[in-house]
Amino acid sequence: MSLTELLIGLAALVLAPFVGGFLRGVDRRITARMQGRIGPPVRQPFYDFLKLWGKAPSLPNRASLVWVWGYLLLTMVTVFMLFVGQDLLIIFFVLAFAAACLAFGAYSVRSPYAHIGAHRELLQMLSYEPILLLTVVAIFLQTGTFMVSGVLEHGQPLLLTLPLAFVAVLVALGIKLRKSPFDISASEHAHQELVRGVYTEYSGRTLALIELAHWYQLVLILAFVALFWAQPLWAGVLLALGAYFLEFVVDNVTARVRWTWMLSISWGKGVGLVLLNIVLIQFVFSSARV
Amino acid sequence: MGLISKARVKSPWIVHYCCGSCNGCDIEILACLTPYYDVERFGILNIGNPKHADLLVVTGPANRRSSRVLKNLYEQMPDPKLVMAVGACTATGGVFHNCYNILGGIDQVIPVDVYVPGCAARPEAVIDGVVLALDKLSKIK
Ligand code: SF4
Numbered sequence: 024m025s026l027t028e029l030l031i032g033l034a035a036l037v038l039a040p041f042v043g044g045f046l047r048g049v050d051r052r053i054t055a056r057m058q059g060r061i062g063p064p065v066r067q068p069f070y071d072f073l074k075l076w077g078k079a080p081s082l083p084n085r086a087s088l089v090w091v092w093g094y095l096l097l098t099m100v101t102v103f104m105l106f107v108g109q110d111l112l113i114i115f116f117v118l119a120f121a122a123a124c125l126a127f128g129a130y131s132v133r134s135p136y137a138h139i140g141a142h143r144e145l146l147q148m149l150s151y152e153p154i155l156l157l158t159v160v161a162i163f164l165q166t167g168t169f170m171v172s173g174v175l176e177h178g179q180p181l182l183l184t185l186p187l188a189f190v191a192v193l194v195a196l197g198i199k200l201r202k203s204p205f206d207i208s209a210s211e212h213a214h215q216e217l218v219r220g221v222y223t224e225y226s227g228r229t230l231a232l233i234e235l236a237h238w239y240q241l242v243l244i245l246a247f248v249a250l251f252w253a254q255p256l257w258a259g260v261l262l263a264l265g266a267y268f269l270e271f272v273v274d275n276v277t278a279r280v281r282w283t284w285m286l287s288i289s290w291g292k293g294v295g296l297v298l299l300n301i302v303l304i305q306f307v308f309s310s311a312r313v
Numbered sequence: 314m315g316l317i318s319k320a321r322v323k324s325p326w327i328v329h330y331c332c333g334s335c336n337g338c339d340i341e342i343l344a345c346l347t348p349y350y351d352v353e354r355f356g357i358l359n360i361g362n363p364k365h366a367d368l369l370v371v372t373g374p375a376n377r378r379s380s381r382v383l384k385n386l387y388e389q390m391p392d393p394k395l396v397m398a399v400g401a402c403t404a405t406g407g408v409f410h411n412c413y414n415i416l417g418g419i420d421q422v423i424p425v426d427v428y429v430p431g432c433a434a435r436p437e438a439v440i441d442g443v444v445l446a447l448d449k450l451s452k453i454k
Binding site for chain 1: 316317318319320321323324348351353354355356360361362364365367391392393
């Protein structure tokens with residue numbers, strides 16, 4: 024890892040919360056407009072964060088504090104790794120453990136609401152993980168490397184050869200961001216879902232830390248979407264923002280589905296699409312290249 | 314005003330509890346969240362979890378059963394917290410006054426910061442009440 028890479032990684036760690044919080048504010052504003060409301064100011068997520076940070080501590084137990092910090096720090100590690108151009112597979116394994124931390128924290132308290140939220144959080148992970156991992160495999164087959172730096176150097180945009188995998192990633196994006204119709208463990212908006220689902224027992228500072236981790240995660244996932252059109256970079260950024268906007272639309276026109284539906288959509292259609300894409304790479308696109 | 318107290322005023326999350334009202338006031342509170350009044354533009358969210366909330370919005374009189382729940386909800390909210398009593402029932406017992414099971418207004422059970430009058434309280438009055446509550450919140454150090 025060279026010094027410039029290290030600096031880019033550190034800069035990403037510092038800037039990601041601002042970008043993530045801003046994007047969340049835009050999300051709330053656009054969602055409100057789509058519902059015929061005015062909506063909160065774009066800087067609203069930062070107010071929420073500061074307010075939560077200033078609340079008096081009320082911890083159910085110490086273990087949940089450890090899990091929350093684990094969630095935040097591991098997510099930060101993944102953002103750092105992505106921006107210094109590390110291995111995509113490792114990034115997603117660490118991200119999976121980070122997401123599991125949130126559920127373990129909810130399991131560590133004796134609240135039935137938090138427990139059901141945690142079950143559902145694990146189900147959501149079960150739905151999107153295969154899509155993300157298989158997509159990484161498809162990227163490997165296309166570029167010959169798992170490294171983000173290698174993908175960035177790949178001349179041709181990945182979207183041209185991985186269109187089906189990209190659609191599957193959009194589904195995974197919705198599940199990961201807990202947007203309708205996949206807001207099963209807890210909703211990103213204030214829709215009530217078994218009190219607050221997986222967040223029920225977190226409050227004050229721990230909730231603020233979770234919010235911070237979500238901002239990092241948003242940046243990470245959108246950066247991953249941007250990899251599909253890595254050259255030139257601005258096209259990738261536009262692609263990521265377009266995908267995010269699509270999530271708002273889907274969020275507002277759909278209702279929550281049951282978890283069995285979510286699993287059948289993600290495993291049946293999502294994984295199916297990625298596998299089909301892998302087959303295409305192997306047989307159709309490769310012969311075209313030769 | 315410090316950054317955190319400014320943020321408090323800008324993002325009051327409410328939890329709404331019905332102590333046994335006639336539902337008239339509840340409907341008016343929910344009307345505040347609809348596009349017509351849209352209180353989310355002030356950062357107000359109806360969060361439904363006492364552990365996340367800053368403002369407890371109560372409707373209906375305190376009775377022997379609901380007062381225990383009310384007290385429990387109040388104690389679960391982390392400081393700084395405020396209580397807003399919406400409707401005549403919450404202030405004095407209202408039309409339920411002197412019923413065999415009614416204790417009176419909710420201030421018999423928990424401390425109340427803001428009273429919103431009316432039977433039913435109008436959404437405008439509810440929003441005015443929230444503004445008053447925010448004024449109080451900004452003075453908390
Ligand atoms: S104040 Fe009037 S409208 Fe409101 S809950 Fe009581 S009886 Fe119903």
